[in-house]
Amino acid sequence: MRTAWLAALVLGGLCLWAQSDPAEQVCTVEGTVVDARTQAGIPGVRVTAMMTLEGRDNLRSSGMGAFTDSNGKFRLTKVKPGQYFLSAAKADFEPTRRRPVLLPALEAxxxxxxVRVELQPLATLSGRVVNENGDPVSGATVELMARVSAFNRKSISSTGGAASTDDRGIFLIHRASPGHYLLSATHMESRNVIYPLRGGGVSGYVRTFLPGVSDPEQARWLEVTPGSEQNGxxxxxxxxxxxxVRGLALDESGAPVPRFVVNVQSGLGIAPLQNRTFMNGQFEIEGLRPGQYSLMARSVTMGDSGQSARVxxxxxxxxxxxxxIRLSPGMRLQCTAILEGAGERKPDWQRVEVVPMFLAPLGPAADQRVKPAADGSFVLEIAGSGSMWFKVTGQPAAGTYLAEIRSGPENLLDREVDASSGLQSPMRFVFRTGSARLSGQVEDxxxxxxxxxxxxxxxxxxxxKRSLGSAISASVKADGSFELAELPPSDYLVYATMEEELRPFGVTQAPEDLEQRATKVRLPAGGTQAVRLKLTEEKTK
Known part of the structure; x- marks a missing residue:
């Protein structure tokens, strides 16, 4: 049997390729999972090879997985040739789902x-919630909340780290991911327990941030480091x-809606504040502080579930x-996706996905992600009204990019539009050939x-252009290289980082210090460019 060896640097270690019997059509991946703080091997980690579907934000399991041994070592066998990310997960450690490890393409x-994978140990936070008299509050919900920046709008959102207080007012949040957070508390009965005020009106417990303020701008930010414990x-x-807030939900004819749901979201993006079902057109929502809100009403009446309204x-x-609140079926837009300059090449429209997004507050404007049919036709059904934007992912063919989104004479690409008056059917999503390519190396x-x-x-x-447009991103490979393909021709600001803010609905927005940390690159139509980048750190509050 003929054998050839090729050595390459992978994650600071040595990557060895061995040419096996030509009849063998599967691959093997071996490596170690270590604690990022101590560099010690971690036993019992589930390691899975994930197949790529148009980037690391769209992965699915290959079915090939293994657990690490007592030294943190793993071995995946019978892996089919292809491009894979590795995911690794174990309790008390940050899983790699947000930063999966990109492997070199595997040949038969x-x-x-x-291969070396580092996992960050999770943190623990504990303390207590008290009322205005200093007495413990039981049944309060305590949440970690992180800053979210999207479409030039800043908000905060729950990260999933939460706990309830016991009868002593004590809470304990296990397995908190490293990051910068606000800590908030809400009382489970605050919507129903209200107290009269002198001179009229009522008072109630509101969402309160550490150390005891209702305005998140005045709150104390916590830095949660890997494996740390913060008590007290x-x-x-x-x-x-x-x-x-009290009112009526009416259908198109002016009749009360028999059964409907009202979702209340604050201008801070903390959602949903309330999500309740009402009957016979009447609704009443209590316990709201002064401020800006968005109310989304949706019919759940049998045979009438398509009606909604946003106020x-x-x-x-x-x-x-x-x-x-007047409910209606919403707007139905006939759309067509076309590819210009492709000659005889046939576009694969199943690689393209369109999601209409509301901006205030941020959220989908439709119940589903839409893929064009084979002829490029598709329909967008917009539920509600307000400022919106179209999020489009994927390309119909290699070397193409999205150039225009036409609604009448207007080009809506990377633009904010009023859904109630700024959209005209039919709409045209125009792709063109001549996309650019950027590659290079990233160093620490x-x-x-x-x-x-x-x-x-x-x-x-x-x-x-970038006020609404999301970043185009790529994972850095094991040898420090990267490639960004299918880029629209333009000038770009490019940087490399290990950090990411929360990405609502897959949207990554520019950091405040983008101009200082990025390298400017010009990419003409069909052009290629190579750059060398240094890792940078996020600017945090």
Missing amino acids: GRELKG LEIQLRREPVYR ALNLGQGDVDNLQ ANGRPASAGASVLAFDADAA
């Missing part, structure tokens, strides 16, 4: 050794004036009565190839 009969955290719940509400110092502060988990992000250099 090859063996990949020396105390939140004193605030009681503030709260108000009621902006600016709540001042007083109750709101007789608010009418010591000049060594960046480790797995790093990302390269490219933003349009025109601030107006």
